[in-house]
Amino acid sequence: MPEIASPRGTRDILPADQAAYRWVLDTHSRVAELHAYRPVETPIIEATELFARAVGSDTDIVEKQMFTFDDRGGRSLTLRPEGTAGVTRAALAARLDQELRPLRLHYAGPMFRAERPQAGRQHQFTQLGIECIGERSASVDAEVVEIAWRFFAALGLHGVQLQVNSLGSPEDRARYREALVAYYEPLRDRLCDDCQRRLDTNPLRLLDCKRDAQFAESAPKIAASLSRESTEFFGRVLEILDTAAIPVTLNPRLVRGLDYYTDTVFEIWHETLSGAQNALGGGGRYDGLAALLGFAATPGCGYALGVERTIMVAKELGVAPGAAAGVDVLVASVDPPQAAAAARQARTLRDAGIRTMLDAGERRLDRKLRSADKAGARLAVVVGEDEVRDGNVTVRDLSQHSQQRVPEAELAALTLRILGMQQ
RNA sequence: GUGGCCAUAGCUCAGCUGGUUAGAGUGCCAGGUUGUGGCCCUGGAGGUCGAGGGUUCGAAUCCCUCUGGCCACCCCA
Incomplete structure (x- = not known):
């Protein structure tokens, strides 16, 4: 009889690996709590509807990366593919935002995505993150980016790169979407199969297609579609980050994969990660999320970072702790x-x-x-x-x-x- | 999900064009030491050669399927 192995895309975190995990998780808790963020935990399984509505039914995650099953009552449940939807649901359902605004929360735990596994990409992986819920202000966005920045600094991880962009309000996005469709529609026959489909379902994603990068060059820029309010808002975010001496790279092509983002979006890249998975994490503002979930409109901003990828980079740079002795x-x-x-x-x-x-x-x-x-x-x-x-x-x-x-x-x-x- | 590469002791790997009981280093256990470690010597355990099927007198070696890993795409953590 063959030995039973761990399921595809999952890993055991053995004693020798624990020191590195604890180091990352403890450091993040410390940095987050230093900024007055409080810990929260939410279920690993959620109603499938939560992610369909929050993340977006046309996104890759919801289309083909979720572990979904029916419980015994026939209700559709899903192993959480990301953390923001669950934390937002939990916070607003408990009306925490009525006790304290904005609400500052941090979390960590396993997430699940059914992609083809490879190094730095597993079916089960660990994500940590923060959410600041209940206030729309440039200062909050800058705070969120700064915490991510300080977290990597606390780990001694050099070479992280912040990519930043603004998607504007939902109305701005809708307008930009139209502009993109107008630009791409005449080119439809020359686009790759995926992009032809994206043109109908999620035109923003046309921008980060590598095959059709030639067209993206001269495509309309999002900045041109931003309302004055969003433009000014983004300007203030950049200003505060500049004052804090946090270096950012403006990337007008940065479009996050999840539908709930508005205005500020960012990703954290590291050159030591192989080109395909160069992101340590990402985040942004999601002012429309609460309403998508059926709660009163509530602004929010946060990020999520991959613990395994962070450890990979830390090992590469030689700053990760080795296995710790378990005995005196x-x-x-x-x-x-x-x-x-x-x-x-x-x-x-x-x-x-x-x-x-x-x-x-x-x-x-x-x-x-x-x-x-x-x-x-x-x-x-x-x-x-x-x-x-x-x-x-x-x-x-x-x-x-x-x-x-x-x-x-x-x-x-x-x-x-x-x-x-x-x- | 699509395409490519790979899979031999716990680990790192040998194993020529298919030919008897599959090897090394390291690790593990034990002896060398009537009670003292990181070195050394000796011995031992540990493999249905990823799984299943096929070709053959004979398969770790050739073929098929599956499983898993890695790489690229997609996308992201």
């Missing part, structure tokens, strides 16, 4: 009769808050010490016949090659002192 002290018995005594010493150390591994098996002492090394323990406590007879323990410093025998009553205090921990 190994307590080893010498012969079987000392097993109980060794267990007692281990309990003493654990009561003092020291990560302690007990090895009271029947292996030879030298093998036990070898394991202690491998596990990354800094100290070994040897419990043999003599120690038990005299009420002592031998405390060996594995890096100093030195050891001392002390009364067992002093074990915890001595260990804490050597480890540099507070009593």
Whole structure:
């Protein structure tokens, strides 16, 4: 019988990988909370309708990338492909925006998309992000971009590049859409199959088609379709970012894949990611989202970043932490009769808050010490016949090659002192 | 979803044009040391050669299907 493997496009996050994940997640929580964002968690499954309405039924995500199934009552559920729709639903359903406005939230967790997997693209991946809900202001947009920027700075990730654009209001987008259709319609026969379809379903996406890039060059620019309000709004966002010394690249062709975006949109790119998946994340303003979900119109702005891609880049740059030792002290018995005594010493150390591994098996002492090394323990406590007879323990410093025998009553205090921990 | 490359011990890989019981390094376990690690020596375990089917006297090797990984496209995290 063949062994059971993890499903296609999924990965186990094994102990050796945990340090890097925690580093990224903890750093993000810290940076977000430094900006007064509070943590929130939402279900991994949501009503399919949530994403159909929020993300847009003509988007790739909803068209072909969702894991959707019926529950026993025949209701259609979907494994969340992104976080903003769920967080917005949760916040507005709980009326949190009526307690505090704007509402600042951060989150992290697994997301699911059924694309063909490859490096940096999995069926299940981890995303973290923030949402600022309830205020339309340039200052909020700049804050959101700045938090992303500061997050990567906190990780020591150099070389991130901010791509920024404005899509304007829904009306602006509609106008721009018309302009694009008017421009592309005469060219229809010369467009690729995908683009011919996009022309009818989602003309904005024509812009980032690589095959038809030649036409995009002279296509109408979105800036020309922006209302005065949106133009000024975007101008203020850029101004604040400039004041904050956050370098941005204006990219008029940047069109985010999700329908709910309005006005400011941005992506974060890194050159070390292979060309196809060069985005660490992206975000923007979504003033129309709440209404799409059936709530009172409520503006919002946020971003989402890929944890696995961030770790890939961090490893590439050599700034990711390696596997962390999971133990401080190994307590080893010498012969079987000392097993109980060794267990007692281990309990003493654990009561003092020291990560302690007990090895009271029947292996030879030298093998036990070898394991202690491998596990990354800094100290070994040897419990043999003599120690038990005299009420002592031998405390060996594995890096100093030195050891001392002390009364067992002093074990915890001595260990804490050597480890540099507070009593 | 479309196209291409790939799949041999836990890991990194050998295995010539199909020919007996599939190898190495490393890791793991044990012995060398009546109780002291990172080195060394010796031995051992570990593979239905990704899975299933086919061709053949004979398949890790050739063919088909499936599964999975990688790459490109699409798009994004």
